[in-house]
Amino acid sequence: xxxxxxxxxxxxxxxxxxxxxxxxxxxxxxxxxxxxxxxxxxxxxxxxxxxxxxxxxxxxxxxxxxxxxxxxxxxxxxxxxxxxxxxxxxxxxxxxxxxxxxxxxxxxxxxxxxxxxxxxxxxxxxxxxxxxxxxxxxxxxxxxxxxxxxxxxxxxxxxxxxxxxxxxxxxxxxxxxxxxxxxxxxxxxxxxxxxxxxxxxxxxxxxxxxxxxxxxxxxxxxxxxxxxxxxx
Numbered sequence: 023x024x025x026x027x028x029x030x031x032x033x034x035x036x037x038x039x040x041x042x043x044x045x046x047x048x049x050x051x052x053x054x055x056x057x058x059x060x061x062x063x064x065x066x067x068x069x070x071x072x073x074x075x076x077x078x079x080x081x082x083x084x085x086x087x088x089x090x091x092x093x094x095x096x097x098x099x100x101x102x103x104x105x106x107x108x109x110x111x112x113x114x115x116x117x118x119x120x121x122x123x124x125x126x127x128x129x130x131x132x133x134x135x136x137x138x139x140x141x142x143x144x145x146x147x148x149x150x151x152x153x154x155x156x157x158x159x160x161x162x163x164x165x166x167x168x169x170x171x172x173x174x175x176x177x178x179x180x181x182x183x184x185x186x187x188x189x190x191x192x193x194x195x196x197x198x199x200x201x202x203x204x205x206x207x208x209x210x211x212x213x214x215x216x217x218x219x220x221x222x223x224x225x226x227x228x229x230x231x232x233x234x235x236x237x238x239x240x241x242x243x244x245x246x247x248x249x250x251x252x253x254x
Contacts, residue, residue, distance in 0.1 A: 024114035025080040029073040031099075031107035036063075036071065039102050046095040053089055055082040069104065080113070121228040122187055125194040128226065128233060129182045136175055138168055146232040153238040178202035178218070195225040200240070204249060211249055218248040 033039055047054070057076050064070035077083040086092055100106065127144050131137045141164050151161045153170070161170045174180070180202030188195045201219045204211075222240025226233045246252045 023079055024117060025077045025083050026112040026114055027075045027077070027083060028110040028112060029075065029107050030110070031071055031073075032067075032069050032104040033071060033102050034069050034104065035102045039071075039099065042095060042098055042102065046091055050086075050089055050091040054092075055086040080111075119189050119194075120231070121192070121194050121226075122189050124228055124231065124233060125187070125196055125224070125226040126184065128236070129184060129196060129198065129224065132167075133171055133174070134180065134182050136171075138171065141167055144233055146229060146234045149233060150235045151238070152236065154240070155238075155242055173208075177204065177206045177208035177213075179205055192229065193225055193227050195223055197221075197223045208249070209246075209251070211251055214249060216248060216250075218245055220245045 043059075055077055057078060059076070060074045062072045062074075064072070077086065124144050127140055131140050132144065145164050145167055147164060149163055149167060150159075151167070151170070153161055156170070160166055180200055183199040183201070184196050185199060186197040199219065199221050201217070204214045204216045204218055206213050220241040222238065224239075225237045227235040243252065
């Protein structure tokens with residue numbers, strides 16, 4: 023179970039605190055078990071900070087706390103604080119990154135299942151796409167996405183197997199495996215009934231809860247070979 027430690031403290035020396043954290047991360051490299059850190063400053067009190075430190079589990083957090091570098095950092099941290107920091111230990115019972123949900127809806131609900139009504143909910147009106155098989159701006163906007171997805175769905179019965187999803191800032195990258203049956207004309211090729219597959223990834227930039235821009239990378243040459251469009 024993911025474990026998060028919340029550290030609440032006051033300091034007028036945050037630049038030194040920041041440097042201390044960077045120094046600890048370098049010194050404990052290869053042995054620290056922290057997976058993610060986030061530091062927030064209270065907008066109403068400029069000396070009030072809260073650190074959220076994430077670990078894979080409570081047990082891994084305990085291993086991290088036993089490192090000599092961690093003990094040394096804690097002593098130096100206390101010296102930089104106004105008073106003693108307070109700690110809260112949390113077992114994470116729900117972990118949901120909302121941007122990931124929007125990116126998943128694009129692949130699963132809109133593309134694979136054909137619920138185009140969801141486009142207005144998930145995609146910005148001024149949406150821009152970057153697709154290795156698209157030219158110009160004809161795939162942009164909600165209508166452009168409907169046209170692109172309609173083309174693929176008319177040509178193939180397909181599914182996405184999302185193998186990994188990585189979120190950072192306003193972007194979500196999804197790695198996927200795609201399998202389909204060639205049932206309709208595609209790029210001038212009459213339906214062959216062949217089972218085809220490819221791997222790829224899609225990166226979505228999320229703005230105000232909607233996909234504002236995306237990038238599609240996939241094995242288009244491999245798909246064309248499987249359909250007999252190019253030599254094997």
